[in-house]
Amino acid sequence: MSRIRRKNQDLIIEVASEQFAMHGYAATKMADIAKAADIPKPNVFYYFSSKDKLYYAVLETVTQPLLAASLPIEQLDDPVEALTQYIRTKLTISRHYPHASRVFASEVMSGAKVLPESIRDKLFEQSQMIISKFATWSKQGFMDEVPPHHLMFAIWSATQTYADFNWQICSVLDKPELDDADYEQAATFLTKLVIQGCGVKSRV
Incomplete structure (x- = not known):
C-alpha cells in the first residue's frame, strides 16, 4: 500500500x-x-x-489493539508483570483510540449487532483465556481466590472509562485534556489496586 x-x-x-x-x-x-x-x-x-x-475499519482500529493487549497475560509467567503490562496497555489504548473506543463501547451496549462475527469470536476466545489464566494463578497460590471473570470486567471498566467518560474525567479534574502524568498516575494506581487488592504475587 x-x-x-x-x-x-x-x-x-x-x-x-x-x-x-x-x-x-x-x-x-x-x-x-x-x-x-x-x-x-x-x-x-x-x-x-x-x-x-x-464502520468495520473503525472497529478494527481498536479491536486489534484490544486483542493484542492480552498478550502479557497469555505469554508471561509472572502474574505481577503480566497484570502490570496488561493494565498499562489497556490505558494506552483508551488514550490513543478514544473515539474508536467509544464506538466499540456503543456497539457492545447495543448488542454488538454490527460487530463482525470473526471479531466477536476472537474477543470471546480472549476473554476465556484471561479467565482461565486468572483461575490458574489462584489455584497455584499466586492470587487470592477472586472471581476471575469479575476481575476481568473490573479491569476492562477501570481502563476503558478513560476513553468512554473522558469529558467527565477532564471536567472533574478541571483540565481540557489528560496528560502523561494523569495516565501514569492512573496506571500506577490501578495496578496497585488490582495487585494488592487481589493478593497477586510474583513468581520471582
Missing part, C-alpha cells in the same frame, strides 16, 4: 471514528464524514465502498 493511500485511509478512519462516536452508526452519513474530513464524498467511497466497511 502506498504512503499516500495509507495516509488518506487513516484520515478517513480517524474522522469517521469521531463522527460515529458523536452521532452513532445509524445517524452518521458518508457525506458527513467527507465534509468533516474536508474531502470530496467520492474519495471516501473510493477507499471504503460502503458505510458498513468504513
